[in-house]
Amino acid sequence: MFTKLSHVCGLLLLGVACLVMLVPQMGEAARREPVHTMQSVKTSETTVDGEKALRIELGFDNPNISYTTSTKTYLQKQLILDLKNTEPGTVKSDYKVKSKLAKSIHIDELESRRTQVRIDFTNPVLDGTYKIHEEAADRKARKPNRLVIDIFPQSRAASSDKVDGVRGHVIVLDPGHGGSDTGAVGPTGVTEASVTLSVAQKVDAILENSGARVTMTRTSDRDVYGPYASDRQELQARVNVGEYTPGAELFLSIHCNAFSNPAAHGMETYYYSGSSKGERLATLLNEELEQAGGLLNRGVKTANFYVIKHSSMPASLVELGFITNDHEEALLANASYQAKLAKAIARALGRYFEGR
Numbered sequence: 001m002f003t004k005l006s007h008v009c010g011l012l013l014l015g016v017a018c019l020v021m022l023v024p025q026m027g028e029a030a031r032r033e034p035v036h037t038m039q040s041v042k043t044s045e046t047t048v049d050g051e052k053a054l055r056i057e058l059g060f061d062n063p064n065i066s067y068t069t070s071t072k073t074y075l076q077k078q079l080i081l082d083l084k085n086t087e088p089g090t091v092k093s094d095y096k097v098k099s100k101l102a103k104s105i106h107i108d109e110l111e112s113r114r115t116q117v118r119i120d121f122t123n124p125v126l127d128g129t130y131k132i133h134e135e136a137a138d139r140k141a142r143k144p145n146r147l148v149i150d151i152f153p154q155s156r157a158a159s160s161d162k163v164d165g166v167r168g169h170v171i172v173l174d175p176g177h178g179g180s181d182t183g184a185v186g187p188t189g190v191t192e193a194s195v196t197l198s199v200a201q202k203v204d205a206i207l208e209n210s211g212a213r214v215t216m217t218r219t220s221d222r223d224v225y226g227p228y229a230s231d232r233q234e235l236q237a238r239v240n241v242g243e244y245t246p247g248a249e250l251f252l253s254i255h256c257n258a259f260s261n262p263a264a265h266g267m268e269t270y271y272y273s274g275s276s277k278g279e280r281l282a283t284l285l286n287e288e289l290e291q292a293g294g295l296l297n298r299g300v301k302t303a304n305f306y307v308i309k310h311s312s313m314p315a316s317l318v319e320l321g322f323i324t325n326d327h328e329e330a331l332l333a334n335a336s337y338q339a340k341l342a343k344a345i346a347r348a349l350g351r352y353f354e355g356r
Contacts, residue, residue, distance in 0.1 A: 034062040035113060037089040039144050041105060043097055046150070048131070054101040054151040056119065057135075059144040060086070065134060067147065076124040076335050081132075081149075086115040100219060101151045122220065123154045123201055124335040154205040161343060165350030167211030172242040174253040174307060175200035175216065179223030181234070184258030186329035192256040193221060195332045199320065200254050202342030207349070215245040235306040242311055250281065250349065251315040253307045256323040256332055265325045266296030270317040273302040277314035284348040285318055292344035293337070295321050295328065314352075318345070 040059035047053065066084040088109050095105040099122075106118040123129070135146045175196040177183030183192025197218070204214045217224050217238045225237035242251045257268070269286040271278035282300050290297040298319075308315040320341055321328040331337045 034064075034085070036060045036062045036065050036083070036086040038086065038091050038107070038115065039089055041091050041095055041107070043095075043099070043105075045099070048150050048152070051152060054097070054099045056097075056102075056105065056149040056151070057143075058117065058147040058149075060147065061144065063134070063136060063145045065145070065147050067132075069132065071125045077121045079119045079121060079125045079130060079149075081117040081119075081147075082110075083115045083117065083147075085113050087113060088115050099151075101153065119149065119151075121151065123198065126154070126335075128152070129154065154201055161206045161339075161346075162210045163206060163343075163346045163350040164210075165352075165354035166207055166346070168213075169349075169353050170213045170215070170245060170247040170249050171207060171349060172245055172248050172251045172313075173200045173203055173214060173216045174238050174241075174251065175218055176253060176255040178218050178221050180227045181223065184256060184323050186323040186333075187262065187326055188329060190323060190329050190333045192258070192323055195256050195320070195323065195338070196254045197221065198335070199338045199342055199345075202339055203254075203345050206342060206346040210346070210350070212349075213247075215241060215248065217241045232306070236310070238307055239310045242313065248313055250352070251307065251311040251313050252281075252285075252345070252349070253305070253315070253317040254345075255317060255319050256321060257319040258324045259322060260324075262324055262326065265322050265328055266298040267293060267321050268298035268301055268319050270301050270303045270305060270308065270319075272304070272308045272315065275308075275314060278308065278316055281314050281348075281352050282316040282318075284351050285316055285345060288344035288348040288351075289318065289320070289341065292340045293321070293331075295331075 038058060038060055042057045044055050045052065046055045065086065068082045070080045071078065088107050091107060093107050097104055101122055103120040103122055108116050110116050129152050131150045133148050135148055137143060137145045177193035177196065181193065183196070185191050200216060204216060207214050223229060223234060224241065225233045242248050267289050269282040269289070271282040286297065286300045305317050308317050321332050323329050323332055
């Protein structure tokens with residue numbers, strides 16, 4: 001019996017010895033897995049497949065970078081990249097981007113060997129508005145291994161959205177407010193300026209994709225005349241954009257309504273009294289917006305709004321809904337609902353030019 005027990009103990013000791021030898025080897029194998037250290041962050045304007053794009057290059061010391069992408073429903077304009085087995089190295093945590101397509105880049109090490117890159121787009125992040133690929137190190141060009149993010153205009157995402165009737169026509173879009181003037185603000189902080197710009201950009205994408213030429217009074221969150229100008233200066237600056245656009249045929253100003261009573265709701269369209277073409281334009285916009293948006297139709301109305309009164313071309317101003325109404329604020333901030341309104345506006349402009 002003693003002999004058997006000794007044999008068993010010998011086997012156990014041998015197993016423990018093997019395990020002790022194995023554990024360091026396993027640890028060494030884990031340590032041998034390459035850690036990707038970020039070395040550089042560079043941005044540039046480029047052309048991809050004949051289309052203008054913003055290129056962001058994240059440089060690393062090792063190839064084969066593993067990552068996942070995501071967006072947040074409450075941050076529709078932010079693309080998030082989670083990079084596995086990576087370290088940010090000595091790169092900065094924040095970068096400002098001078099582009100119409102993106103505003104900034106943020107880099108954080110969330111935990112050991114896990115880095116997150118967040119890119120703030122100027123428009124909602126949609127399928128087709130970005131592409132990601134990896135490029136190998138190029139010693140001659142002195143470039144490291146790179147994770148490349150190409151960001152494209154909204155028109156790429158809206159490539160399937162087209163309307164009839166606008167090809168060859170020149171249209172001026174005026175997203176209301178912006179810069180030092182947020183316009184009306186909703187119960188949860190959604191600003192009129194952000195909604196009008198987002199909708200106008202979507203209209204622009206559809207029209208351009210349909211063959212029209214579009215000029216926007218502003219393409220970012222800024223004042224048209226300049227910060228803290230008088231109302232007259234700012235509004236005249238918007239009118240001037242239209243007046244100085246060669247061949248401009250139509251001026252459309254996009255707004256959201258507001259009222260002290262949060263129960264006020266619905267959409268409406270305006271034209272300057274005495275303008276038969278403006279009335280027809282406002283009527284077509286009213287019909288299409290009612291059908292697409294599903295809000296109470298408050299009608300087609302006349303008003304002395306500066307931009308439609310002083311524009312020499314047919315002009316209309318649309319109020320998409322009441323941003324001071326809880327329900328309508330949520331709709332106006334939603335990218336899918338904005339896309340519906342944009343398509344409706346584009347259809348109305350096509351009908352205007354086709355005479356139907």
